[in-house]
Structures are given as structure tokens and as C-alpha cells.
Amino acid sequence: xxxxxxxxxxxxxxxxxxxxxxxxxxxxxxxxxxxxxxxxxxxxxxxxxxxxxxxxxxxxxxxxxxxxxxxxxxxxxxxxxxxxxxxxxxxxxxxxxxxxxxxxxxxxxxxxxxxxxxxxxxxxxxxxxxxxxxxxxxxxxxxxxxxxxxxxxxxxxxxxxxxxxxxxxxxxxxxxxxxxxxxxxxxxxxxxxxxxxxxxxxxxxxxxxxxxxxxxxxxxxxxxxxxxxxxxxxxxxxxxxxxxxxxxxxxxxxxxxxxxxxxxxxxxxxxxxxxxxxxxxxxxxxxxxxxxxxxxxxxxxxxxxxxxxxxxxxxxxxxxxxxxxxxxxxxxxxxxxxxxxxxxxxxxxxxxxxx
Amino acid sequence: xxxxxxxxxxxxxxxxxxxxxxxxxxxxxxxxxxxxxxxxxxxxxxxxxxxxxxxxxxxxxxxxxxxxxxxxxxxxxxxxxxxxxxxxxxxxxxxxxxxxxxxxxxxxxxxxxxxxxxxxxxxxxxxxxxxxxxxxxxxxxxxxxxxxxxxxxxxxxxxxxxxxxxxxxxxxxxxxxxxxxxxxxxxxxxxxxxxxxxxxxxxxxxxxxxxxxxxxxxxxxxxxxxxxxxxxxx
Ligand SMILES: [Zn+2]
Numbered sequence: 001x002x003x004x005x006x007x008x009x010x011x012x013x014x015x016x017x018x019x020x021x022x023x024x025x026x027x028x029x030x031x032x033x034x035x036x037x038x039x040x041x042x043x044x045x046x047x048x049x050x051x052x053x054x055x056x057x058x059x060x061x062x063x064x065x066x067x068x069x070x071x072x073x074x075x076x077x078x079x080x081x082x083x084x085x086x087x088x089x090x091x092x093x094x095x096x097x098x099x100x101x102x103x104x105x106x107x108x109x110x111x112x113x114x115x116x117x118x119x120x121x122x123x124x125x126x127x128x129x130x131x132x133x134x135x136x137x138x139x140x141x142x143x144x145x146x147x148x149x150x151x152x153x154x155x156x157x158x159x160x161x162x163x164x165x166x167x168x169x170x171x172x173x174x175x176x177x178x179x180x181x182x183x184x185x186x187x188x189x190x191x192x193x194x195x196x197x198x199x200x201x202x203x204x205x206x207x208x209x210x211x212x213x214x215x216x217x218x219x220x221x222x223x224x225x226x227x228x229x230x231x232x233x234x235x236x237x238x239x240x241x242x243x244x245x246x247x248x249x250x251x252x253x254x255x256x257x258x259x260x261x262x263x264x265x266x267x268x269x270x271x272x273x274x275x276x277x278x279x280x281x282x283x284x285x286x287x288x289x290x291x292x293x294x295x296x297x298x299x300x301x302x303x304x305x306x307x308x309x310x311x312x313x314x315x316x317x318x319x320x321x322x323x324x325x326x327x328x329x330x331x332x333x334x335x336x337x338x339x340x341x342x343x344x345x346x347x348x349x350x351x352x353x354x355x
Numbered sequence: 356x357x358x359x360x361x362x363x364x365x366x367x368x369x370x371x372x373x374x375x376x377x378x379x380x381x382x383x384x385x386x387x388x389x390x391x392x393x394x395x396x397x398x399x400x401x402x403x404x405x406x407x408x409x410x411x412x413x414x415x416x417x418x419x420x421x422x423x424x425x426x427x428x429x430x431x432x433x434x435x436x437x438x439x440x441x442x443x444x445x446x447x448x449x450x451x452x453x454x455x456x457x458x459x460x461x462x463x464x465x466x467x468x469x470x471x472x473x474x475x476x477x478x479x480x481x482x483x484x485x486x487x488x489x490x491x492x493x494x495x496x497x498x499x500x501x502x503x504x505x506x507x508x509x510x511x512x513x514x515x516x517x518x519x520x521x522x523x524x525x526x527x528x529x530x531x532x533x534x535x536x537x538x539x540x541x542x543x544x545x546x547x548x549x550x551x552x553x554x555x556x557x558x559x560x561x562x563x564x565x566x567x568x569x570x571x572x573x574x575x576x577x578x579x580x581x582x583x584x585x586x587x588x589x
Contacts, residue, residue, distance in 0.1 A: 055571055067440070098429045101394075105394075109437040184576070
């Protein structure tokens with residue numbers, strides 16, 4: 001089935017902020033809705049595994065190799081050619097400097113060669129906008145909880161791509177990072193999310209009372225901290241090993257996972273309630289975690305909040321989410337970026353489009 | 356034929372449009388800005404300026420030639436990925452060439468030459484070249500390598516080179532007993548001449564692989580640190 005023709009405008013989205021090279025295609029329909037046409041991703045995750053985390057230079061090298069083939073794959077998937085593309089959107093930040101530079105440079109060349117506008121957009125917003133590809137238009141105001149190896153943030157979002165305010169974020173490790181570190185302590189593979197989730201299914205989430213970071217009465221209400229939790233797990237494991245006890249991996253994984261999911265969902269639901277927002281978008285790589293999504297579903301239902309979670313494939317970094325932001329900003333008539341924009345590793349969430 | 360030439364392997368961000376006829380490259384328009392921190396910002400705008408100034412459209416261009424390094428990684432990739440995307444969008448071939456070859460091919464000196472550029476971390480990228488052919492191109496005597504300037508002294512013992520070009524020529528030529536000559540950076544004409552044989556014969560380009568000459572800095576982690584050690588480290 002061809003995506004060609006019809007009155008909509010097609011946006012190519014390019015993502016290279018971390019270890020996934022993404023090229024996605026969406027169509028902005030005349031009624032303002034945005035439809036997913038293609039989503040091609042090449043990942044260098046396996047090359048980072050033995051280092052226990054993303055090595056920026058390895059990621060950048062992989063992006064260069066994968067860029068053109070990934071764009072070609074997306075075009076093939078959508079059954080269109082580059083000549084059908086009406087705009088190019090790219091992650092301008094935040095992310096790894098060298099990695100971002102590859103995507104931004106490629107996007108500029110595609111936009112210049114095709115003679116179409118370029119939108120250098122905010123990666124974090126992509127994790128919110130991607131939900132509209134699956135679950136339709138978002139309400140005018142909503143709350144987003146973004147959880148991944150790189151980010152842990154609560155965002156108040158208006159009009160998907162118009163105004164974004166950070167309500168809270170992690171003051172140390174991202175939630176996904178805590179998963180990776182705990183996996184290493186438990187001698188489970190990298191990335192740590194899936195193996196911990198799997199081990200936790202056999203365990204008792206109340207077996208060990210791990211601390212809930214930043215939940216004291218004087219702590220910042222909507223910020224997160226996972227470094228203390230990771231240390232608590234390390235200490236517990238060390239003591240058990242010193243005492244010559246067999247490690248109850250399933251119980252440790254379940255108790256750790258419970259602590260993460262508990263804090264994340266508790267703060268998200270309280271923020272939504274306090275801000276009067278009735279929709280929560282849960283996105284980012286860790287959104288696929290079974291306990292986090294189950295607890296979010298339960299607590300949102302209790303609080304009368306509509307929970308929206310994109311399918312796992314769209315929750316992790318991809319080009320379609322960036323194309324989606326591009327389509328939404330194009331719909332609002334926002335000025336395109338200049339071809340002289342910089343990649344901005346520390347791009348603030350309040351910046352939707354880079355100029 | 357019309358050829359776009361790009362290079363970002365040195366602090367110079369270079370874009371040009373070159374007419375390649377009768378084996379002689381001739382620049383129609385070019386932009387070069389020396390700014391080691393703005394490769395990603397400047398390259399595509401410079402290319403558009405070059406096309407506008409020359410009065411040509413991308414659709415008229417027959418090929419892209421890009422400097423594949425060696426060069427500092429982040430900047431180098433800007434040129435490589437820009438070339439790949441341009442080639443894809445315009446449906447034309449992209450020829451990677453050694454950026455050091457591009458410099459060597461524009462040295463007017465008759466003697467064999469050394470080309471050396473900045474590899475940072477107090478090291479240089481270098482290669483040596485024979486005297487020029489009648490077309491002005493030079494055959495490589497030794498392949499691109501990365502070394503400290505001190506090791507370079509040893510490695511050049513017995514080499515016929517009498518002059519040095521490239522951005523670090525002026526800095527190191529005296530120590531090496533060589534005469535420092537131009538150019539300092541790859542030029543569009545030099546890049547196109549480095550791809551001359553392939554452009555003339557229309558052969559399939561080599562894959563677009565950058566010449567890094569160094570492995571990424573990355574170490575596999577040791578066993579997890581103990582909590583006590585970790586607390587002491589804060
Ligand atoms: Zn992300």
C-alpha cells in the first residue's frame with residue numbers, strides 16, 4: 001500500500017541522540033491528525049553491552065554507518081521516495097553531542113537537497129508526541145512521565161508542541177540507569193530493564209524494604225533520586241554475600257522494581273492531581289516495564305486519570321517520534337529552523353524548536 | 356562534469372563546486388571557514404552559498420567527493436554524513452578520498468612531500484607522497500598514520516621528502532629539517548583531483564568509511580565496586 005498522494009504533508013524524522021539511529025515517516029493530515037507511515041531503527045546496543053553503558057564514540061560511529069540505510073529502509077517501508085517528503089525533522093537535543101551532530105548534519109543535507117523546511121526539535125517532546133500516532137490527538141493539556149536510560153522527567157505539556165514545562169526530574173541517575181547498575185550488581189545482562197523485569201516476576205516485591213528516594217516531607221515534591229536506591233541494593237547484596245547467603249535474585253529484583261515503580265507513579269499521579277490534569281502519558285524505554293505500567297494503570301484508575309502508553313516499540317527512541325513533533329509544529333505554523341542550527345546536548349525542555 | 360567537494364577533517368570547513376574536464380579540476384565557487392567548533396553549523400549553508408554563487412542547481416551535479424580523513428572524529432563525520440545524504444537525495448555517487456591526498460595534490464613543490472595535520476592529544480596524522488605527476492597528483496609513499504611528532508622524526512629517517520604541507524607543517528617542519536609549504540587544508544580542487552581516476556573511469560565508489568586510525572576510548576568495567584569504596588569516593 002502506497003502512502004503517496006492525498007492532500008497530507010509527509011515529514012521525515014531523524015533521531016540520533018543516543019544509541020538508536022531512527023528514521024521515521026509520518027503524514028500530517030489536513031484535519032491536523034498525524035499518521036505513522038514508517039519507523040526504521042538501527043541500534044548499536046549490542047556494541048555497548050560489554051561496557052555496561054553507552055559509549056558515545058561507538059554510538060556516533062554507528063550512527064554514521066546506519067544513517068542512509070535507515071532512511072532508505074523507512075522510505076521502502078512507506079512505499080515512497082524522498083521526492084514525496086515535505087519536511088525534515090531532527091532531534092537537535094538533548095543527547096550525546098557527537099551522536100546528535102550526525103543526525104543534525106544529515107537532516108540539514110536532506111532538507112537542503114530536497115528544498116524543504118527543517119525542524120530541529122526537542123527529543124523529549126518526541127516521547128510525548130509519539131503517543132498521538134497510536135492513540136490519536138492528546139487533550140490540550142496533559143502530564144507526561146518520561147522514563148528511560150537517559151531521562152526521568154515529569155512534564156506539563158500544552159498542545160503537544162507549543163508549551164512544555166518541567167515539573168520534576170531526577171537529581172542523579174535516570175531510572176533506566178538505575179536498572180543497568182542494579183543489573184550489574186546482580187550479574188544480569190545489559191541493558192538491565194528486561195532481565196530485572198523477568199527476574200522480578202518470580203519474586204516478592206515486599207521481601208526487602210528498599211528506600212523510596214526524595215519522598216520525605218521536606219524533599220522536592222516532584223523530583224526523583226535513584227542513586228541511593230542503587231547503593232541500598234549494593235549494600236544489601238554485599239552483606240548477603242559476606243554472610244555467605246545465597247542471593248534471592250528474584251526477591252531483590254522485585255523489591256527494587258517496586259521501589260522504582262512506586263515512586264514514579266506516586267509522584268506522577270500526585271502531580272496530575274495537583275495541576276488538575278486528567279491525562280498522563282507514560283513513555284520512554286522504561287515505560288515497557290511490566291510493573292511500572294501495571295502500577296501506573298492501577299493508580300491512574302483510582303485517581304480518575306486517563307493513562308496513555310504508546311506500544312513498547314514507539315516508547316524507545318525512534319525517528320517516528322521526531323517526525324511526529326515535526327508534524328505537530330508544522331501544523332501550528334511555527335517557523336522552521338535555519339540550516340545553521342547547532343546540535344544542543346543540553347537543550348532545555350522548554351525549547352520546542354531550535355533556531 | 357560538475358562535482359561537489361566537501362571536507363571537514365581539519366579545523367577548516369570546506370565546500371566547493373568543481374568543474375572536472377580534461378582531467379583538470381577547476382573550482383567554480385568555494386567556501387572555507389577555519390573554525391574547529393562549527394563544522395555542523397557551517398557546512399550545509401556554505402554549500403548552498405556555493406551553489407547560489409555558481410548559478411548551478413544540485414540537480415545538475417554529477418558526483419560528490421568527500422574527505423574521509425583522517426581527522427578528529429566528530430568534525431569528520433559531519434562531512435561524511437552530509438555527503439551521504441546529498442548523494443542519496445540527488446541520486447548521485449559519493450566518492451570518499453583521503454583528506455591528506457587532497458592536500459598533497461595541491462602542493463606545487465617538485466620534491467616528495469610530507470602532509471601532516473592535527474590529530475589532537477599531541478599527535479599528528481601524516482602520510483608521505485612522491486613527486487607530482489604531470490597532472491599534479493601524487494602517489495602515496497606511506498599510508499596515513501597517527502603518531503607523536505617525536506616518533507615522526509624517527510619514522511621519516513631515510514625518507515625522500517623535502518617539504519611539508521598541512522595545517523601543522525609550519526609548526527613541525529623546522530624540527531624535521533623540511534621546508535613548510537602550502538596548502539594547510541584540503542581544497543575542493545585537491546579533493547576532486549584525489550578522486551580523479553575514479554571520476555574519469557566512472558567506477559563504483561569505495562564505501563563511505565571514515566579513516567579514524569584510532570579505536571574509540573572505552574574500557575570494559577571491572578567488577579562492581581564495594582559500597583564502602585563508592586561512598587568514600589563522593
Ligand atoms: Zn529518549
